[in-house]
Amino acid sequence: MKKFLAILLALTMVFALVACGTTETPAEEPTEAPAEEPAEEPAEEPAEEPAEEPAEEPAEEPAEEPSEEPSGAVDPETIEDNMTSEDGTYELAFVTDVGQLKDKSFNQGTWNGVKAYAAANGLSYKYYQPANGDQATDDDRYDAMKAAVDAGAKVVVCAGFLQETALKRAAIENPDTMFVFIDGYALSDEDGNVLTNVAPIAFKEEQSGYFAGYAAVMEGYTKLGFCGGGGGTNPACCRYGYGFVQGAEAAAAASGVEEVTINYSWQYGSSFSASPELQTMCNGWYENGTEVIFACGGSMFASIVAAAAENDCDVIGVDVDQSYESETVVTSALKGLSAATEWAIAKFYDGEWADIGGVSVSLGVNDDAVGLPTDTWSLENYTVEEYEALLASLKSGELTIDDTVLEADAVTGVELEHVVINYV
Amino acid sequence: MTFLIRQTLIYAVPLMIVALAGVFAERSGIINLALEGIMIFGAFVGVLFVRILQTAGWFDIAKEAENFLALQGYMLLTMLAAAAMGAVFSLLLSFAAVNLKADQTIGGTALNMLAPALVLFLIRILANQNTLQLLSGDAASWFMIKKTTLGFDKSADLGFFGETFLHKVYLSTYVCILVFVILSVLLYKTRFGLRLRSCGENPQAADSLGINVRRMRYAGVTISGALAGMGGFVYALTTANCSANGDVAGFGFLALAVMIFGNWKPLNVAGAALLFGLFKCIAASYSSIDINGDGVFLLANLGINVNFYRMLPYLITLIVLAFTSKNSRAPKAEGIPYDKSTR
Numbered sequence: 001m002k003k004f005l006a007i008l009l010a011l012t013m014v015f016a017l018v019a020c021g022t023t024e025t026p027a028e029e030p031t032e033a034p035a036e037e038p039a040e041e042p043a044e045e046p047a048e049e050p051a052e053e054p055a056e057e058p059a060e061e062p063a064e065e066p067s068e069e070p071s072g073a074v075d076p077e078t079i080e081d082n083m084t085s086e087d088g089t090y091e092l093a094f095v096t097d098v099g100q101l102k103d104k105s106f107n108q109g110t111w112n113g114v115k116a117y118a119a120a121n122g123l124s125y126k127y128y129q130p131a132n133g134d135q136a137t138d139d140d141r142y143d144a145m146k147a148a149v150d151a152g153a154k155v156v157v158c159a160g161f162l163q164e165t166a167l168k169r170a171a172i173e174n175p176d177t178m179f180v181f182i183d184g185y186a187l188s189d190e191d192g193n194v195l196t197n198v199a200p201i202a203f204k205e206e207q208s209g210y211f212a213g214y215a216a217v218m219e220g221y222t223k224l225g226f227c228g229g230g231g232g233t234n235p236a237c238c239r240y241g242y243g244f245v246q247g248a249e250a251a252a253a254a255s256g257v258e259e260v261t262i263n264y265s266w267q268y269g270s271s272f273s274a275s276p277e278l279q280t281m282c283n284g285w286y287e288n289g290t291e292v293i294f295a296c297g298g299s300m301f302a303s304i305v306a307a308a309a310e311n312d313c314d315v316i317g318v319d320v321d322q323s324y325e326s327e328t329v330v331t332s333a334l335k336g337l338s339a340a341t342e343w344a345i346a347k348f349y350d351g352e353w354a355d356i357g358g359v360s361v362s363l364g365v366n367d368d369a370v371g372l373p374t375d376t377w378s379l380e381n382y383t384v385e386e387y388e389a390l391l392a393s394l395k396s397g398e399l400t401i402d403d404t405v406l407e408a409d410a411v412t413g414v415e416l417e418h419v420v421i422n423y424v
Numbered sequence: 425m426t427f428l429i430r431q432t433l434i435y436a437v438p439l440m441i442v443a444l445a446g447v448f449a450e451r452s453g454i455i456n457l458a459l460e461g462i463m464i465f466g467a468f469v470g471v472l473f474v475r476i477l478q479t480a481g482w483f484d485i486a487k488e489a490e491n492f493l494a495l496q497g498y499m500l501l502t503m504l505a506a507a508a509m510g511a512v513f514s515l516l517l518s519f520a521a522v523n524l525k526a527d528q529t530i531g532g533t534a535l536n537m538l539a540p541a542l543v544l545f546l547i548r549i550l551a552n553q554n555t556l557q558l559l560s561g562d563a564a565s566w567f568m569i570k571k572t573t574l575g576f577d578k579s580a581d582l583g584f585f586g587e588t589f590l591h592k593v594y595l596s597t598y599v600c601i602l603v604f605v606i607l608s609v610l611l612y613k614t615r616f617g618l619r620l621r622s623c624g625e626n627p628q629a630a631d632s633l634g635i636n637v638r639r640m641r642y643a644g645v646t647i648s649g650a651l652a653g654m655g656g657f658v659y660a661l662t663t664a665n666c667s668a669n670g671d672v673a674g675f676g677f678l679a680l681a682v683m684i685f686g687n688w689k690p691l692n693v694a695g696a697a698l699l700f701g702l703f704k705c706i707a708a709s710y711s712s713i714d715i716n717g718d719g720v721f722l723l724a725n726l727g728i729n730v731n732f733y734r735m736l737p738y739l740i741t742l743i744v745l746a747f748t749s750k751n752s753r754a755p756k757a758e759g760i761p762y763d764k765s766t767r
Binding site: 006010081100101102267268274275276277278279280281283284285287288299302303305306308309310311312326327328424 | 427431434435519523551552553554555557561562563564565568570592663664665667673704705707708709711712713714721730
């Protein structure tokens with residue numbers, strides 16, 4: 001009996017170890033991502049279903065209204081993540097940012113754009129995750145890009161501004177491969193020549209943040225919170241926060257609210273991950289009257305939502321419509337990742353790459369790349385019509401959003417009369 | 425104040441129960457370094473179990489029928505499942521340490537390395553991502569006990585006691601405390617407990633009196649594994665929105681520290697866990713702690729650097745250990761494989 005038990009346990013151990021060993025080669029990934037904390041970078045969050053991405057035709061205009069339903073098109077979520085091409089080459093490649101592919105937000109949104117274009121045009125596609133997860137080095141990222149190029153990629157989509165150094169190297173070495181740099185800026189080589197095979201695409205997050213802040217105060221919230229990721233060094237998150245405060249200020253002025261307080265924090269967000277400490281901090285905020293928190297940073301969302309659910313309070317999501325994730329989400333500040341990715345890839349295949357190669361593009365309301373999700377509208381006192389009027393006034397130039405100090409960890413460029421910011 | 429107590433309990437309870445897990449193993453003579461690994465495994469099993477129940481639709485049915493007792497029942501069931509699998513997982517350690525007489529430190533470390541890898545591997549297969557989350561809803565919306573679940577009005581005032589211990593709490597907290605008390609009594613007031621402890625002090629003598637040392641050590645480690653597995657799930661439930669990602673933020677190792685700090689005695693361990701939980705809580709939420717309820721946030725107004733508060737839990741541990749470690753007394757035979765011939 002004892003012997004039997006001993007053998008059984010030994011077998012369990014062996015199997016466990018075998019299982020463990022297999023982790024080394026998870027099926028398809030060429031570059032190993034040792035499964036890390038989902039810590040991604042520019043302000044994004046797990047949203048149950050980035051299905052809202054429009055999947056529109058490669059037209060001149062970038063990014064369609066991000067909140068639109070995928071009108072008749074295939075839901076990118078249903079497209080297989082792994083495909084095998086017959087000749088072993090993959091034309092479209094995607095290199096992930098820190099964090100996992102299926103982060104329900106930044107990476108996933110961008111990846112959906114790649115997949116959607118590939119599926120619609122019958123192209124081969126593949127994703128590459130730089131080794132070492134959120135500890136990935138420039139070399140790891142470069143290796144992933146190199147692997148993509150070696151596998152015959154014509155267009156490599158790289159997500160996240162952290163890829164800059166690796167991307168520069170890869171782009172100089174492979175001038176015939178086109179790179180799309182999401183959340184990025186134009187790159188140039190050592191001699192100062194702009195790299196025309198890199199198409200940088202950024203977003204005007206401050207506009208999206210503005211809508212969120214405006215909507216929140218119009219809805220009747222007077223105690224807001226802002227939890228940003230990246231420790232105040234991530235440009236996209238900073239822009240979101242900067243717009244959010246201005247939106248709240250404008251709404252307070254418009255609706256006659258005397259005072260709006262905002263707890264403004266970059267704490268516990270440097271790696272864009274969830275943590276018990278973050279949850280406790282938000283719990284404390286909610287406990288002391290904060291009604292809604294703008295969860296602006298990757299998987300931090302999970303902790304903030306947990307705190308909100310405990311206190312029956314609300315959350316504003318980011319990047320993609322996160323209302324599918326939790327009942328506590330009242331609205332989300334969107335940016336059209338998937339649509340912009342498709343648009344950029346289409347430029348290449350339509351022979352119009354020169355339009356975007358090496359040209360910094362910042363997509364905003366005029367490109368319908370930022371906004372709030374109108375299909376899942378759950379605000380009661382602030383209506384879709386009012387939002388659309390605001391949108392229109394920003395488009396027409398009637399309304400302007402201050403952008404003097406966009407990328408700082410504190411809001412310093414604007415004068416605030418109604419909003420009191422409490423830096424935590 | 426209520427907030428502070430509530431949050432402290434949330435941090436302290438997993439620490440306490442896992443530290444008790446350590447006590448059981450070490451009192452029987454086996455060093456259980458694998459607490460962290462078992463917690464990770466327990467958290468994974470618990471979340472997976474909840475997901476399975478959710479997939480089967482049990483949760484939605486209970487929610488629709490507003491049968492909140494059923495939801496609490498599912499939670500208890502999940503805790504049991506996590507405990508059972510934690511116990512099974514810990515058998516690997518007992519097998520290596522008791523049957524093979526292997527070095528217990530190395531065995532425990534091996535499990536600590538095995539658990540996250542195995543869990544992440546399984547999560548990748550199951551969910552094609554690195555975090556296993558609930559299928560729908562949030563931990564609090566399913567499992568948390570609030571005024572409204574107890575039938576009170578949202579604005580009702582339950583008094584200090586009620587507000588602190590009946591509102592926004594998890595049943596798991598009280599179950600853990602109950603288990604803690606029962607097992608402490610078991611360890612000190614029963615024949616079994618005495619025998620277990622004797623195996624950690626002088627197994628040769630125990631053996632000479634007819635106590636089966638192997639069996640006692642197996643029992644100690646298995647109880648330890650069950651507690652750690654349960655603690656892992658409670659951690660995931662209360663502080664990670666019921667998700668598993670192969671990480672419990674070092675709570676297993678913290679629990680080891682708490683155990684040593686508590687001098688391998690349940691009561692001291694509980695005290696140590698509370699102290700540690702309190703400072704962890706202060707570190708994370710100092711800016712919104714209002715001690716006497718007058719709307720003044722004293723700690724935030726002191727103007728002390730944030731990083732000081734974040735250091736506090738560790739600073740306090742260092743200081744307290746420096747003063748108390750002289751009296752600390754580990755079980756004498758812990759870490760030594762039992763060898764009959766040395767009697």
